[in-house]
Each structure stands twice: as structure tokens, then as C-alpha cells.
Amino acid sequence: MKAVITVIGKDRVGILARVSGACAENNINVLEVTQNILQGLFSMIMIVDTSQCPTEIDRLAEEFSSMGREIGMDIRLTRTELYETMHHI
């Protein structure tokens, strides 16, 4: 099952390492990464495969969100359907 991880916040050292580390710990395979830094604001979007991850997606979402709070970033892990349906007929 595909999911999207978004990371938004002030740029700093080690964000990618921290998030991809959490993916590896949870057996989540990273399929695609795009990142941007605009006027010091870091935004990263990862498309990941969670099918081998034993944790339910709602608990996983909470885990990533609390990691975000810890490092002062807005981190969300969600299923992809919202982004697909909101912008396409």
C-alpha cells in the first residue's frame, strides 16, 4: 500500500536522515523523494510503500507526527487517496 510522507519546516541538518531512518525501522520502502528549499522553508515529499510494515497506518501516522513535534517540523504520513481525489475528476 502506498502512502505519502510530507515534511515541512525550517531547514536544518539531518532531516532526511531522521525520516528515512524511521522508515527503515518500520520496514517502509521509500519509492520516491522530492525536496525543495524555498526561502529557508524545507519541504520534502516521500512516496513510500507500507505493505511490509506491521504497524497499522493510523498508529504509524501518529508516530511520524510525534517525531515531527520532537524535531520542530510538520511531518504527516497519510494514505495517498486524498491527494489523488482532491485534484482529479
Add this chain to the structure above:
Amino acid sequence: MLNTNDILESIRMISDENLDVRTVTMGISLLDCADPDPKKACEKIYHKITTRAERLIPAAEKISAAYGIPIVNKRISVTPIAMLLASAVDPDPVEYARTLDRAAKSVGVNFIGGFSALVHKGFSAGDELLMRAIPQALAQTEFVCSSVNIGSTKSGINMDAVRMMGQIVRQAAEATQDNQCMGAAKLVVFCNAPEDNPFMAGAFHGPGEPDCVIHVGVSGPGAVRAALKKSAAGLSTDGVAELIKRTAFKITRMGQLVGNLMSQELDVPFGIVDLSLAPTPAKGDSVANILEEIGLETCGGCGTTAALAMLNDAVKKGGVMASNHVGGLSGAFIPVSEDDGMIQAAEKGCLTLEKLEAMTAVCSVGIDMVVIPGDTSAAIISGLIADEAAIGMVNSKTTAVRVIPAIGKNVGDRLNFGGLLGYAPVMPINTGSPQAFIDRGGRIPSPIQALKN
């Protein structure tokens, strides 16, 4: 195909612009709970609601977390309770309301609607009994909401019911005087009430609905306003309408997705998406602010009705394309106490009751969450209800009145309801008495456009 900009736009709409699913409402038919013994009927009601809605909250929370969509309210609507009172022997309607309240608390929803009666053509068994019990039912419960349909395009306006409801609105406020007159904030008087409305306080589960169904009400004034702020500079009115349509499409898609997911998760049919712009007292999440973004100095000034008509139409056009079944109230809401911009405009004196009445002819509901002076007579409230009902009847649309007489207060004072219900200044109301008109009773005949068959 996932697009980075689309993903970031969705996240911004949710995190910065207050986009959310305002309510997931489970409609539950209680027709099979009718019983001549009121005690048995209440037991059946409690059992049916708590069984059917047992998984409503966990399912909504799970979907909210997995898909990153805030679902603000989880609610229940039930069959108009007057229909159940009809078959009971010597029932106490307040006991039915307490049962609804207990059931709502047990499953964890924050409102339950359906302490209702449909009397647009006349009263049947149970209707008057329920209506007279409304003030006490709302005073003695926390989560129960009540509505009465007093008119329709097909049948005209039941002026006997209009007269009663003026008194009942006052009594509901008096019975809850110590609690910001909250009773009247949970009571709606409708013309052309929809049977599948997910929004409170007017939600009830109509007799034409299935046994159990999920309805979704979307929100998103903040997202529409932000889209206009970002891209509307230099656009003509057509361009503004197009921009609103596109934003409404995105907002409604989210509601449609949540409805489908809830329906699958609970194995209950998906009813409708209510395409509404439902404001909150949060800064910027305001329909009035959208109108101001379109170009009005203050909501309530000249031009307001036209701008609102365009907004309402564009929301529907964008939303219809995004969803399978549309229903409920669908349009822009203008509840004064629940909309930061409306509150400001009313406090400045720019938004008056008369202008609100004109606005209701082109938008979703009616005179909603308006606080009026505490000494307003029942006949004046009935007159206001009749005016609104006439607008709904003639224009084949839903209109409603939810006014709160602020007992013991006058213009210059405020009522503060807290939470999503917000706060509002007491607004002046025309004191010319319609007493003799209201006392005539009877029925306003249906208008000629009813004769289409």
C-alpha cells in the same frame, strides 16, 4: 499520478486554512422503535442508537488519522420523535429526549438531532405534544437538537404552528436563561426542511430515508477565502466564480472520499454530501470574509446579496461535479454567532436583521444564530418565522429561523455560547407588532408554482 504541488496545496488547505470535514452524521431510523408503552419505546430507541452507532466514532477517528483529514464532528440524526409519540399511550416527550441524550453520550457524539415534528400541513397525533415539550426537552438535555417544519412549497405555511413556535422559541430561551439561553440555539424552525441534512441543529432522519445511512457535511470557507486572496486580484466576476468553483470542487472531493470510506468501514450506505460552506468563529474561517475578499468593505453593505448569490451558486456548481449524491442544505451558511466576520459586521451595525433576511433568499439556510433582545414578543418571533418561511415557500428552497432571545439582555449586550456556536451581539429587531396577523392562525395557501404536475 501524485503531483507535489497538489499534495502541498492539500496540506496547506488543511493546516493553514481550516479545511475539514465538518460533520459525519449517521442517520438512524427509529420507526421500528415505536411502542404503545413509552418505557419500552425508550429502551428500544436507546438500544438501536447505541448498536447502530457503536463504531461511528472509532471508524471516523481511524479514517481521519490514516488519510490526514480532520473530521470535526460526529453526530446522529434520528426519525422525528413526534412519529414515535403518535403510537404511545400517554407518553412524556421529555423522557424520549433524555433517552436520546443518554444514547448520544454513550456512543460519544456531540449532538443528536431529531426531537422534531413535521407539521407543514397540519398537526397529527404526537406533533403538538412534542412541540410543547421542546423547551423542557432542550433545557434538561445537553446534546439533543430540535427542529419543526412549519411550511413547504407544496403545502403552504401552517400559521397555527408559526404562532406556537414563536412562543416555544421564547420559552426555550427562558428555560435556559442561566445557560446563555442555549435552548433556543438548539432549535430550528424550517420551511422545506431537507430529510437528509447532516448539519445541526436542524438534522433529522426523514421517513423516506433508509434504515441507517451516513451523510457528510463539508466545510472550507477559509480555503475559499485563501484562494481568492491569492489569485483573485484583477479577475472579473466570472473569474472569481470560476475560482470559487474550483476550490469547492476540491473541498467536496474530500467529503465524498470520507463518505465512501465511512460507508465501507461501517457497512452502511452512503447518503449524501452536503455542499456547504460552514463557517466557524476561528479567524478567517468566515463566509463574511469571503464576501469581503470579493470586494465588499463590510459584509452587510449594499452588494452583499449579489456577492452571496454568486458565491452560493459557484459552491454548488463546483461541489456537484465532485460528488455522487448531493443533499442536505448545500450552500453558504450565514450563522451570525458562528462566523467571525459576521460578528464583527453585526457589532459595527453594518449587518442588520433585514439584510440577513434578504441574504437568506439567495443562500443556503436562513436567519441563523441571531441573538435578539430578550423582551421580543412571541408574536414578533412568529412574524420573523413567517417571513422566512414565505421566502422559502415562494423560492422553492429551504429557509429556517434559529434566533435566540437573550432573556434579560438588550442591544449592546452579548451572548456567548462557546465552542463552534461562538458568540454574538444582541441585534435590534423591528418592534412593530404582527400580533393580529399571527393570531389569525390557519394556513397560507401554497403558491402557484406548486401546481406543476
